[in-house]
Amino acid sequence: MDYAGFAQPSSALVTAAHIMNAPPSQMAAHISAALADEVPHRAVALLATQCASSPVATEGDAELTGTLTAVVLGALVAQVTPGHPWQGTADLAGATRPVLVVASDLTPRGAGLVMVLDADTPLAADVLLTVQALVDLFTTHLERLVTDAAPSTLAQSRAVAQARSHAVAELGEAHATALSGILGVLRSHRLDNATARSTAVDLAVNALIGLRNDSQRGTSPVWEEPAGQAFGHLAESLKTLLGHSAVRLELDPPANDRPLTSATAHAARVSVRAAVLAALRQGEVRRIRVGWELGLTELVATVRDDGPGVPHDDLRAGQIAQRVEAQGGSFALDAVPGWGMTTKLTFPLGLSEAAAKRIPGPMPAASPDRAPGADPLADLGTREIEVLEHLALGHRNRTIAQELHIGESTVKFHVANILAKLGVGSRGEAAALFHSAASR
Numbered sequence: 001m002d003y004a005g006f007a008q009p010s011s012a013l014v015t016a017a018h019i020m021n022a023p024p025s026q027m028a029a030h031i032s033a034a035l036a037d038e039v040p041h042r043a044v045a046l047l048a049t050q051c052a053s054s055p056v057a058t059e060g061d062a063e064l065t066g067t068l069t070a071v072v073l074g075a076l077v078a079q080v081t082p083g084h085p086w087q088g089t090a091d092l093a094g095a096t097r098p099v100l101v102v103a104s105d106l107t108p109r110g111a112g113l114v115m116v117l118d119a120d121t122p123l124a125a126d127v128l129l130t131v132q133a134l135v136d137l138f139t140t141h142l143e144r145l146v147t148d149a150a151p152s153t154l155a156q157s158r159a160v161a162q163a164r165s166h167a168v169a170e171l172g173e174a175h176a177t178a179l180s181g182i183l184g185v186l187r188s189h190r191l192d193n194a195t196a197r198s199t200a201v202d203l204a205v206n207a208l209i210g211l212r213n214d215s216q217r218g219t220s221p222v223w224e225e226p227a228g229q230a231f232g233h234l235a236e237s238l239k240t241l242l243g244h245s246a247v248r249l250e251l252d253p254p255a256n257d258r259p260l261t262s263a264t265a266h267a268a269r270v271s272v273r274a275a276v277l278a279a280l281r282q283g284e285v286r287r288i289r290v291g292w293e294l295g296l297t298e299l300v301a302t303v304r305d306d307g308p309g310v311p312h313d314d315l316r317a318g319q320i321a322q323r324v325e326a327q328g329g330s331f332a333l334d335a336v337p338g339w340g341m342t343t344k345l346t347f348p349l350g351l352s353e354a355a356a357k358r359i360p361g362p363m364p365a366a367s368p369d370r371a372p373g374a375d376p377l378a379d380l381g382t383r384e385i386e387v388l389e390h391l392a393l394g395h396r397n398r399t400i401a402q403e404l405h406i407g408e409s410t411v412k413f414h415v416a417n418i419l420a421k422l423g424v425g426s427r428g429e430a431a432a433l434f435h436s437a438a439s440r
Helices: 009-021 024-034 070-078 125-147 151-187 193-219 227-242 262-280 317-326 353-357 382-392 397-404 408-422 427-438
Strands: 041-048 056-060 086-092 095-104 111-117 224-226 248-252 259-261 287-294 298-305 330-336 340-348
Touching: 009 125, 024 041, 024 056, 024 125, 041 070, 041 125, 070 095, 070 111, 086 111, 095 125, 111 125, 224 227, 224 262, 227 248, 227 259, 227 262, 227 287, 259 262, 262 287, 262 298, 262 317, 262 340, 287 408, 298 408, 317 330, 317 340, 340 408, 382 397, 382 408, 382 427, 397 408, 408 427
Parallel strands: 248 287
Antiparallel strands: 041 056, 041 111, 086 095, 095 111, 224 259, 287 298, 298 340, 330 340
């Protein structure tokens, strides 16, 4: 753009020098001071999309700057053609206010400036040219800073952006859980109107308390939480989500109460909750089983359902996997059409040194999860034993359903649980283990 039209070239050059020498956090203040006389304003905000950690810088009236978020600025700047400043009005802080919006295309994702003016008096063309020049200058300067940044600076910026992304995702899932629970109450045919309203209010209050507690945990130092307590918090949130729906929730709490770090416990709860929401997106789900198992070095969380077992993009499995892997864990999804879906989330146990000393050493065992001579079927419930007996006889699901007077989908769900609890990969292996135990 041709900047030859500056009314006061020397003044513009001095302002440019100040901007070039100022740290990014002070650029808004310098631009605001430089334009105070020619563009009387109450607040100014810069949108620098190339800065992942701090894309917005503001200066001026706190009542207004608090409303000039990246979302608001992005929407305003997107409506303006780069190189052509625009004067108009915008709804900010509960009122319609005169604004000047300037956009620059000297960075791939664009950048801009929004000024909340004292009055709606049209600005002179040379003044607008000066403002456009300053916006282009700070845009080019920040783009160069980002391009030439040291590796440590780039790493920090990426880390901040990633943390923000995770926080937004977790907040979205917390809101989805709360809203799903409230909608489940309001849609329930088992509750009268008064009871439904009262229950919905209670759920909303509990959700707000939960969000406040999560916020406080995020600002507190690392602490420890017994595994049983951590699972109990998860169970309460899932009961809230499914309490008034037609989906039956089954819970397998961890067998021991070893301490978990706050980071591990929180990551497991958030990821499992996301997996449960993903299971519900399938439709045709009547039962969901959630369990935690603690080994010496990892926490394994599983979410099983009796849905159609056909994965699709709406499940958002990729997002869940990214969150788990960001914690150093692993994600696995096993979906069998007609059988259901099993999500396995594995988290490393990042215990503190004090907690690590409290972990008992490994005991000699016939398998990683079973002591010598222990009954391999001890973890199975009564109905699961009945289903396993029929598996051992070679019966198919339809026959088992007829014999036990249960649905075929229920049989599929029990079979999946049996295979998981016995640690085997097929019905034949489960049958062999049953015969081995019966012959003792």
